[in-house]
Amino acid sequence: MAPLDTGIGAAVRRREDARFLTGRGTYTDDINRPGQAHAYILRSPHAHATIKKVDIKKAKSSPGVIAVYTGEDFKPINGVPCGWLVTGKNNKPMIEPKHPIIAEGKARHVGDPVAVVIAETKAEARDAAEKIDIDYGALPAVVDMKAALKGGGKSVHDAAPDNLCFDWELGDKAATDAAFAKAAHVTTLDLVNNRLVPNALEPRAAIGDYDKATGEHTLYTTSQNPHVIRLLMGAFVLGIPEHKLRVVSPDVGGGFGSKIYHYAEEALVTWAAKQLGRPVKWTADRSESFMSDAHGRDHVSHVELALDKDNKFLGFRFETLANMGAYLSTFAPCIPTYLHGTLLAGNYSTPAIHTNVKAVFTNTVPVDAYRGAGRPEATFMIERVIDKAARELKTDPAELRRKNYIKPEQFPYQTPVALMYDIGNYGATLDQVLKLSDPGGYAQRKAASKAKGKLRGRGIASYIEACGIAPSNVVGSLGARAGLYEAATVRVNPTGSVVVFTGSHSHGQGHETTFAQVVSSMLGIPMESIEISHGDTNRVPFGMGTYGSRSIAVGGTAIHNAVNKIIAKGKKIAAHMLEAAEADIEFKNGKFTVAGTDRSKAFGEIALAAYVPHKYPLETVEPGLDETAFYDPKNFTFPAGSYVCEVEVDPDTGVVEIQSFAAADDFGRIINPMIVEGQVHGGLAQGIGQALTEACVYDKNGQLQTGSFMDYCMPRAQDVPNFKVAHSVTACTHNPLGVKGCGEAGAIGAPPTVINAIVDALQEYGVEHIDMPATPHRVWKAIQDAKARKR
């Protein structure tokens, strides 16, 4: 049998598309349970207010209403837990106030739930909610992080009078200060990493269902990690043991991090379904998503880079304020620390690095991981300050980077900020992106732009990310309250078809295709014989889910290891059937063969023998062919790359148009290049969105100014260019597939690339920096301000 053309490395068309293209996907809101009631959540219109009185009398007698609950009803119930304990300077643990399901006595952000109505229809629940009379005592809101830290009687939580959640540092401060003291040149920069709203296109939804006869709860939810929800909600909020709680995440319409977390609404519908003896469904409106989904980014930073006389980097120094919002979301504290501080070496062999991060409570929606999660913020600081340094030193920004890259022969490379990079070749992706982006023709293109009255700029940036989170013992020592392995069961059916149960969750990534390719390659059976099952805690043995570009590196490896157990057992069975020694059995292209002979058994024959064990080594081998593997990664994986962007700026209007975008990435070994390129495109668009259009804006009173798609500018097809994408490969050294992960790269590398290009375009005005998003107004104003300075 020839090797299959659907194996590792083939651009196989996606299997999941058949249902999505014909309207047969099953998203949470598509599910309706018999007797289902509908929940509508009344949310605080105030950023900060005491809730003096909630009068629900009129609402209770409104047509169709089944129940109305307030914070009082949820007081005995635990709040939503935080999954990561960060310990700051002097061993001081973070401040971790209760995050109630329904606000208790105080609302802390616009959108904080204050009451819930459950009615026969959603419209009736909404109508009734309008009849709830709440007496709020408005309090001054804390919005700006610098002002928040001054306290001054304005506190989000009594437990944190100066709104400081933690004050954390990483790196050798004395060594870094010493590096700066001897520097020939120091470049400094103040940056804002703009707050973003993830806006997966499917709004969050949850259905609670309770079976009185069995005492079993089922939660259908839009989650990237149903087992994590089962653990957090079951064990920490509602006290439901795992065997009585099933969590199902069916088709999920995008996540980008925002569907990792355990949200109050999940606990609310689960609890209410039992109270009422009826299924309860909640589906967010988009406006509701804006004020209840965890937001992303929102850092304010000061960055310093020290260089010697030969332009070698001596040290990086960072000061960052990280917004936590009003409560700690599931992974919030680890984002600006262990997924950010540890990335501050970037691609460079800088000997001394120090960072200080202060996490701040404000009267805003909680902030947590969003595509890239800490790594885009880290990369933006590094790549912007390097670009500024190159300009100040009048050196080529690509060559300044190349000069300071960690060289291929330096791997494994221990950074001064805790990580050990296993492998990479940053020069290779730089060469590749330069080739893709035609630097030789740039002068001509710039002149052509000039002739049209436009300013052309060219920007470059490199990035590294740490994916495949993570060795459990390492993250445990850093405060993670969970293990971060992945599980897989490979079940071979008697007739040789295979079902793979994976703890990874697919919500756009195409696992049903990619994972099947891995199994197909390994077992030598066609993809059609392989089913990938995910998203149901009653089917999948266990799982930590999908985030941090971990699915192929961690989930894929678990599958790989389970398949190897199948093959090992198959060899034992084959040896018996072929009357040969087990050591002499080879498995290749779907056949178990006695080495050096033509005696063999097909995979399907072995499967059948395992379930009909008539001629079978029953004394030493159990019947059946069903194996589970838990894989705990040995290290993070380290995808890296370089991007180049060219922009045209209209100096009269400030409008920026991206003319070209080239991306060269090293994701290790690639299973499906079509899917990987799609992931890069999507990440790039989100990164370009951050750089050019997207901003979540609060006014000084904590009112959300960008609460819908009318005023939060999502990138549209017109806002992004065609992308040129290429790959080079250094295989990951510590997982058997050699894979690194590709989901977040684009969102990490694109923002500094675009901003570097815009600043380059504005050189004739001497503009040194422009904050994201670089809207026409901001660009125009930067030009006007620069002109005024010159006058």
Added chain:
Amino acid sequence: MPTVKMTVNGKAVSAEVEARTLLVNLLREKLGLTGTHVGCDTSQCGACVVHIDGKSVKSCTTLALQAEGTKVTTIEGLANGEKLHPMQEAFRDNHGLQCGFCTPGMVMSAICLVKETPNPTEKQVRDGLEGNICRCTGYHNIVQAVLAGAKAMRG
């Protein structure tokens, strides 16, 4: 409650609806056609696009009663048995979808775009999809899919 009658995917339907019932709610909740999605509440995202008498319309901004007497086509009504519409096929061939949530609206809009502009340029495709938001694909492959779908539809 008033009764509304229309043809949906070639089948005559009749349903009692509240005056405020939106077409998308009728399709999803009363007719079980959950392929049409709701991604926003401001008529911006286009996940709810269906065809009414051959024109693409946002069904989240159309009252069910406004569709009285019309011919409505949803994503479920595009394929001819197991044979996909050329635009559906093009989205699959060009990896023009990831999570699939925007896809039904995107495909419906794309078909209408190509009917109006049978041989569109890349820019016309990008401009024509202004009313559809995709968060996953970065649009690159959607644009390729629509160009390929247009070619296939021209035959």
